[in-house]
Amino acid sequence: MNAPAMRPVAAGVAFGALVSVLAAYHQFKLPPVLPVLIELYGHDARLAGGFMSVYALAGLLLSPLLGRFIERDGVPRYLFAGFALLAAGCAIGLVLPGSGMAMLLARGLEGAGFAALAIVGPVLVARHAGPAHAALATGLVATWIPSGQLLANAIARFAVAADGWRLLWWVGLAATAAMALWTARRAAAGVDAGLAVAGRGAATAATGGSRPLLWLSAAVFCLWSMQYFAYMTWLPTFLVTVHGLAPDSAVAGYTVPVAVLIVFNLVTGWLLKRGVPVAPLLAGALAGQAAVWAALPVTGGGWPGLLSLIAYGIGAGIAPTCLFGLPRAIEGGGRAGAFATLMTGRNLGVLAGPLLLAWLLDATGGWTAAGPVFAVTTATALLVSLWLAVRLARRRQPAMD
Template identity: 30%
Template sequence: MSSGPQSAVAASRWGVIALAVAAGVIAAMQVGKVPPTLPLIAEDLALSRVSSGLVASLFFAVGAVFGVAIGGVADRFDELRVMFAGLALLALGSLLGGLIADSGVLLATRVIEGLGYTAVAVTAPKIIAVAARPADMVIAIGIWSTFMPLGMALIMVLSPLMLDGIGWQGVWLVNAAVIAVFAGVLAVGMRKERSGGAGDGRAAQTAAAPVFDWAGVRILMARPGPWLLGLCFALYTIQWFAIMAWLPTFLVETQGRSLTSASLFAALVVFANISGNLGAGWLLHLGVARWLLIAVAFVVGAVTGALIFSGGIGVEANIPLAVVFSAFTGLLPSACIAGAAMHAPTQAQNAMSNGFVIQGSTIGSLLGPPVLGALAASFGNWENFWWVMLIGPAIGLFVTAGLRGAERRLTEAR
């Protein structure tokens, strides 16, 4: 199975890959810090359910609009510098959000954080693609795709332990400090890798392509694959992130759990997504078709998502169902992210191709929480709109069929 333009390094530089994945985990923590704190934020700032959803989703507004463009910037300039800029914006947004307890300011800082997140999310896969040898590529990308559930689960476990002592603003400030410390670790680690000769492959790549490849960009934009991958990811995240963002609140309201208990169960559900991410990387490595993994994710997501909200199977089944939902839908991120490299005309367009996937992801994440919050407010309870969980996956299956045809034609043309 072709995976597109890849690195020509003799041996994978796992230190570089680990640092890139860690940057993604740090960025994803800024997503995951919201669900456990959302009930407190809503109470302190007198937010409606829809406005509370925006605290979670507005983070993705920049990526939803400029994901592909930011990928193009990363392809034109040094991707590591773009990553550092992203970390700086994440730290700034979290710092300001923690210092100023105002709903308007908080929403604005979420946009700042979102810009930083998008910069990290589109540059890390390119850094990984340069650092991994071809035989390790899908495994490395599979590991990278765990960054979102890993970062979210980590902070969702830690946040309840901090809330009683420092409140939600303290959680924001702690995150700002963690980002700043990690940026220093990243600088030292990358300098060590490059000074040890690990940057030779990247330097050769930069020297070989000093001019922005507009012809490659035009070819990429004309290919249907990146657009279809982005749409698949959007349909996945609009459902997955909506459920993850509201899950603690849902468990508090429907099962009478404490916020700490609900947050820990929600973290378990998020963590289950990692099994799907890694499983997809392994299955792709074995030659399982990408479209099949995406189709399985949509089918299982539709069934389990509808059952979670139906109210007809008993509240005690909600958490096991949510774990199954998260694990199987986790097949999709690895499949889509790995597919981005396949559709890039050359490695120089890897970040931009990944930008399609990230933009699709952020569009779905932007829309999911406020839409679900609005539905809950309109229907009066969670059980009355179970059927909504079927719409996105049904569309996704049609998109997957189109992706299958596009990839078959691309493979035949090579």
């Protein structure tokens, strides 16, 4: 493909990737400043955990419907609705940060906007990239959460140092407005209009054989997301309360696994393109993350703590790249409904993980139970992923005979 022909493809992939990164930024602008918000406004730990989990509740309620509607109606209207909800949530958070219920409502509105963008972004990347670049596109899609996290962390370093957590919210509003303008330009040009037609044609791909595999994939994503979002939501607070780090130093520590996992997102995409099987990569990542959780009660600060953060980041980079590649491995396409099924599992994990860890902290008065509980959660994800691998192998076997 020549350079002029590649430009629309690259622009479409970049647009889809940035839609996803914006969604992740809004979700993860909270954890780096959560210790500050708790100190300033006295929010209860369980309520503060709800500020993160409410995103998932919105996704659980909306993702299945959004998948069908996006396939039917196309992309632009749901992007505009998502941007409006994100902007409304940001505005409420800026005005009423001291009200726990208002903050919960604000994060819920943001979560509804996130639900739309989290489906549309990966679909745009997959459709514009096409089969020739499917594996690398999968690696790119998997970077959307950590890229949003890194962006939020970078801004949080300045915001926390200046005692100005609101900067994160203002940046979110500005970025949302910029993406809305870009979307309007693409909509006026009719660039993404054909995606609705493609989605309707692909809707028949969800055969009786693929649906159980998609739901098994969603179950793995659910269990993985439980432990990942528990870890990432509460890691800055853990570093402050257990290891005595200052808030800005905790943000730096929080950045380590995020930076590592972006590298391994892309490395895993490259390995998948080279034909490395998904199953052993996913199993190794889950086993490594389970080991990090199991060792948490005896992992101190210093070099052991740093190595723990790096090891966790490696697994957290490999696993989602494999998981986001499963719809294409199962169905051979980038259908919105398939991504919606996957996101339903993810959202359930996002809902449960931070709340479960908050409950454990409240019930035990410390972090001693967190490691064993989430080690078991991650090990269960490993077992389900192995079952999924067996099912996929059996499904391919008749075609090879």
